[in-house]
Amino acid sequence: MLLAGMALLWAAPAHAESADDGGDAAYAALQAEAKKAFEKGVTPFINNYCVECHGNRRSKAGLNLEAALKSPGNTASSRQWKQAVAHVKAYEMPPDDEDKLPTDEERVQFQDWVGKIKFLNPKDPGLFVIRRLSKVEYGNTLHDLLGVDPKVTDVLPDEVVGAGYLNTLSPLQSEQYLAIANAVLEQVLPNGDAAPAEARERLFGPAPVPGADLRAAAREVARSLARKAYRRPPSDPELDVLLGVFDLGRENDLAYPDALRLMLKAVLVSPQFLFITPAVEADPDRKIVPLDDYQLASRLSYFLWATMPDAALSALADSGKLHEPQVLKEQVDRMLQDERSRALFDGFGAQWLGLGDLADKTFDTAKFPQMTAEMRASMVDEARLFFESIVRENQSAVRFVDSDYTFLDGTLAPLYGLEESVTGPEMRKVSLTDANRGGILGMPGVLATTSFPNRTSPVKRGVWVLEQVLGERVPPPPPNVPALEKQNPAEVANLTLRQRTELHQTNTTCANCHKILDPIGFGLENFDAIGRWREQDDTGGAIDAAGELPDGQRFASPRELKAIIAARETDLARNLTEKLLAYALCRQLEGYDEIVVDHLMENIQNDGYRMQTLIREVVTSYPFTHRRIHE
Numbered sequence: 001m002l003l004a005g006m007a008l009l010w011a012a013p014a015h016a017e018s019a020d021d022g023g024d025a026a027y028a029a030l031q032a033e034a035k036k037a038f039e040k041g042v043t044p045f046i047n048n049y050c051v052e053c054h055g056n057r058r059s060k061a062g063l064n065l066e067a068a069l070k071s072p073g074n075t076a077s078s079r080q081w082k083q084a085v086a087h088v089k090a091y092e093m094p095p096d097d098e099d100k101l102p103t104d105e106e107r108v109q110f111q112d113w114v115g116k117i118k119f120l121n122p123k124d125p126g127l128f129v130i131r132r133l134s135k136v137e138y139g140n141t142l143h144d145l146l147g148v149d150p151k152v153t154d155v156l157p158d159e160v161v162g163a164g165y166l167n168t169l170s171p172l173q174s175e176q177y178l179a180i181a182n183a184v185l186e187q188v189l190p191n192g193d194a195a196p197a198e199a200r201e202r203l204f205g206p207a208p209v210p211g212a213d214l215r216a217a218a219r220e221v222a223r224s225l226a227r228k229a230y231r232r233p234p235s236d237p238e239l240d241v242l243l244g245v246f247d248l249g250r251e252n253d254l255a256y257p258d259a260l261r262l263m264l265k266a267v268l269v270s271p272q273f274l275f276i277t278p279a280v281e282a283d284p285d286r287k288i289v290p291l292d293d294y295q296l297a298s299r300l301s302y303f304l305w306a307t308m309p310d311a312a313l314s315a316l317a318d319s320g321k322l323h324e325p326q327v328l329k330e331q332v333d334r335m336l337q338d339e340r341s342r343a344l345f346d347g348f349g350a351q352w353l354g355l356g357d358l359a360d361k362t363f364d365t366a367k368f369p370q371m372t373a374e375m376r377a378s379m380v381d382e383a384r385l386f387f388e389s390i391v392r393e394n395q396s397a398v399r400f401v402d403s404d405y406t407f408l409d410g411t412l413a414p415l416y417g418l419e420e421s422v423t424g425p426e427m428r429k430v431s432l433t434d435a436n437r438g439g440i441l442g443m444p445g446v447l448a449t450t451s452f453p454n455r456t457s458p459v460k461r462g463v464w465v466l467e468q469v470l471g472e473r474v475p476p477p478p479p480n481v482p483a484l485e486k487q488n489p490a491e492v493a494n495l496t497l498r499q500r501t502e503l504h505q506t507n508t509t510c511a512n513c514h515k516i517l518d519p520i521g522f523g524l525e526n527f528d529a530i531g532r533w534r535e536q537d538d539t540g541g542a543i544d545a546a547g548e549l550p551d552g553q554r555f556a557s558p559r560e561l562k563a564i565i566a567a568r569e570t571d572l573a574r575n576l577t578e579k580l581l582a583y584a585l586c587r588q589l590e591g592y593d594e595i596v597v598d599h600l601m602e603n604i605q606n607d608g609y610r611m612q613t614l615i616r617e618v619v620t621s622y623p624f625t626h627r628r629i630h631e
Contacts, residue, residue, distance in 0.1 A: 034119035041113035073120030128627035140307035232294035306343035379445030444531025458521025471575025496541030519547030523561035
């Protein structure tokens with residue numbers, strides 16, 4: 001029933017403004033089935049086992065499932081359901097000391113029923129963010145527009161990319177953008193007689209002939225500048241604003257070129273340049289509309305390149321053909337082969353792997369003198385080149401976990417024990433014969449970011465694998481759980497790190513989660529805090545990398561653990577799809593997005609989870625190509 005309904009639902013073209021009658025009817029059937037499942041399974045489960053502690057009278061841990069029952073499909077409730085499912089799945093809730101406990105079958109049914117709540121949401125591309133360019137995007141755009149060094153934006157604070165841009169400007173930011181605009185103009189058009197004529201002509205076109213209408217000429221210059229800077233044709237009112245700046249310059253006795261220079265400054269600090277804005281006003285009577293081709297060009301370009309659309313994308317937008325699914329897919333293929341696509345790693349890949357803070361992460365310099373700035377940079381470069389190779393070679397997403405190669409230089413090679421065969425500063429592709437290596441689970445940069453400054457952390461590594469690789473939600477730790485460093489020294493003096501960590505499992509509050517987390521972390525304990533192979537931990541005890549997962553699968557080495565995780569192909573690919581879609585949309589996924597991902601996964605799975613297919617599916621998806629006008 002669900003699969004048939006989904007097939008009808010997605011039969012409409014990607015750029016259609018609404019589903020056809022068959023799609024609407026199919027989705028209505030899915031909603032009716034979800035409502036029935038909710039009433040049959042979710043409501044009784046919550047009332048029987050949850051509301052006493054997580055209801056209107058008491059909302060332990062901020063979880064109010066009684067309120068979620070009243071509006072099960074909205075965004076706030078969705079987060080509550082995911083939190084509840086994570087606790088129920090881990091057997092953390094209800095607590096073991098409760099009089100009434102659900103059976104294993106009831107727990108499974110509850111998870112299945114909650115999974116259908118997504119169909120209570122209306123078809124909706126989600127909140128559309130008319131967003132400001134990030135610091136990196138702003139610098140790249142200035143470079144592509146005017147040829148200046150992107151570092152001109154260094155005065156701006158760093159920003160987290162992907163899951164929610166600010167859409168306002170503070171007075172301080174406005175001053176910073178003005179200062180940057182002044183610095184840019186000093187580079188490309190210095191004030192005074194020393195401004196090169198060729199620079200003026202490149203920006204403003206040929207000088208008007210004597211006797212020409214300078215104001216009319218300035219309007220055409222404004223049109224040309226704004227078309228490039230705004231990434232779309234400017235409207236007449238927008239041109240009037242720029243021409244008003246030109247007029248102001250002329251009224252203050254500025255020469256024609258200097259008045260144009262002032263107009264260019266106005267372009268560089270305008271909302272139309274700093275924000276990605278639609279080309280035309282949408283019909284206010286419509287709730288959801290397709291993105292216009294110019295806005296789509298910008299969304300695609302900033303997604304894959306973190307900069308403005310190039311001439312090819314702009315030409316397709318001008319022709320009105322960019323929104324066609326096949327054209328979009330062809331552009332994705334072209335753009336991924338361009339060197340500018342390294343921005344996908346810088347913006348998404350590094351954030352996904354947790355490498356964004358590696359440069360500033362503190363390490364014990366006495367224990368790990370190798371963690372120099374050069375080593376940290378090499379760690380990130382290894383991850384970058386590995387990520388790019390999988391994307392550009394259109395390999396399966398599974399290869400992120402299970403591969404037989406990496407990229408090393410002379411700085412990083414000693415961590416792999418390959419210092420004799422890999423020397424010098426150049427990063428190069430290296431085949432790996434040790435099956436414990438290869439893929440992100442055995443990559444030094446990842447292992448370092450999931451460690452403490454002076455030791456490994458099986459718990460942090462276990463959480464990282466579950467959340468970042470498999471897409472599972474791990475409940476936060478309960479309060480007042482002592483860190484390993486605060487354990488009684490006398491009691492743990494003769495224990496290995498694994499044995500000390502396993503003490504958490506003696507606490508009934510902690511046991512259920514740690515039974516899931518710890519084995520994965522223990523499976524990676526042969527790698528020390530900076531990713532070197534070892535046979536003993538810091539206490540001198542032998543490493544025991546064996547473990548058993550909740551489903552009964554056993555492993556005894558990182559190699560065997562990798563194989564188990566790599567076998568979860570659908571979970572790996574779905575998690576990557578969800579994270580990439582959220583990054584592309586610049587917001588968290590919610591509501592109808594889960595149904596969108598269901599659909600994307602059908603095509604991605606059919607093509608072996610290949611990365612370019614995954615990216616193409618994201619770009620041609622309903623929320624990427626449409627926007628909500630109002631609630």
